[in-house]
Amino acid sequence: MEAESTSHILLNCSFARSGWEGIGVRIDDAVQTSFTDWALNVFDEWNVANRQMGAMLCWKIWNCRNALIWDQKSTEVQEAVCSARVALSQWKEAQDRFFDRSWGLLVPDDGDELWSPPTENKTKINTDAAVFEASSRYSFAFAVRNHKGELLEARSVCKEGCTTPECAEAMGIREALSWIKDKRKTDVIVETDCLVAVQAIRGSAPMTSYFGAVIQQCRSLLKEMKDKGVSLKFVKLSANNLAHAFASCSYSVADRIWKANKVSPEIIHVLENDLK
Template sequence: MLNVSFWRKLWSLKLPGKILHFIWRVCRLCLPTAVDLRNRHVNVETMCSWCHNQEENGIHVLFDCVFARAVWEAVGLSDLIQFKPDENVFDVFLRIFTQCTRSQAVAMSLFCWQIWNRRNKWLWEHINISVYGTKATAIRMLEDWKSAQQEESTRRRGQNVGSKVWQKPIMGWVKINTDAAVIPGTHQIGTGAVIRDEDGRFLHARCMDIAGEWSVKEAEARSLRDAVGWTVAMGFIKCIFELDSKIVVDACNGGSGRSNFYAIIAECVEDFKHLDEVRVQFTFKSANVVAHTLARASISMSCFHEWQGNAPEFISDVLSFDLI
């Protein structure tokens, strides 16, 4: 277990400390599975409490149980999961981390953590969390942690930009909030946008899933680009576009480059010319929850959806909360 490059890669992953520590315990063969507890002379049933088909060791609970396999299939990482009869769980992680990208390593660690938590909920509380629930909870946890890190970083730099609560646009304008949801290690993103008027009333919303490999900033830029084109097509002329990606906001307000990211930004800027007045501004995730909810929902819906006049039920509470 003295593979230096493996441990360096693990500890360099941008994940909450408790997840990194969990993977460290797994790879040190310290996970308290049923087989491990029996080896420590604890009198427990060693068969898996979920499938009852095999003994519960590290490989089984995280990768080989029917539930674990369903999770890896759902998040598009099943091709990475391979193991041999004589291997332990560290051997599996070592091979996967050697072959996979950094984003896939983040996803592997994140979903292993959530699979283990789900196992404990079932074993000790008899609570059955679905594959979808396991996937959604893991993604939300990572997003919340990243948001907290971003806000703390902004606070430390003394940059009091953006708002932590949603604010109505000025009279005669509409505000369009946009967001993107990126699932680490998969080939899919979700985008969402919502338009509200000067009184905070819901006007329009849309969400869609998009296949392909996208970085977070590219996904955020794509979400904005689609929202701009959509807004122009509906005839709005005074628009505030608001999102929680400062990188995208800064790029729209004067950045330049040759990457795919900047190509998307250039398309946004070109479409701005069809509006009489336009602003692109940063806000915190706490003030962008409606767009975020739409972006996440698009992944589970797996197609394009648009609403006009009447908001979908799954964002109605958040819309009301923004007006408090």
């Protein structure tokens, strides 16, 4: 509807505006300056995480534009944002392959780089969280899969307010453990890519912060279900893509239960990649 320019494609187009809002950045008025000037200005104000997410979103918007023009393939904004977050997670993982099990409170089973299904008669739950600083929101989610890699159920929660990434991650672990208890499940492996939360839960040091209160609840739930075969495991980002995708996609969604036949093509793509 308008002359194509870098600023229009990546900022002023309604698709692009919705995408930026999806990562917590609101562009109220049409940007009159060049995209370069706009990016240099906001990058001075943003932290590293926001810069990385902004760059990845621009890349995904450009891919969506090309897919529409050259392949007549239309993409939903939510799918674009979710895909950008997953791609960023994978990029970060590729930058840092270092992992040392000598870090405190880790066990030999920790540190998987790829997701793998549990053994038969067991269930695996992956948890993750996302913090949207610009809009003062955060979300956490967990995904439940069986030994065939099939998605049984996923849940996501988005809340208003400010919290640290570690605290949001701990809330996601608590939510997963509470679900296990409520469903009276046994033989369940809970996986998270938050090393800080795993170390805190496995530790015994008392903590008086809100993060500490959530950690204590996780400790209590694990202790209560110790004889039920419920365990907690640390994995790398690349082994936690599905939970990350659900947490990232829940920006504008309140409490939600996802079923296998109700997920987006982007989620299905993550499921298929994990099984590869």
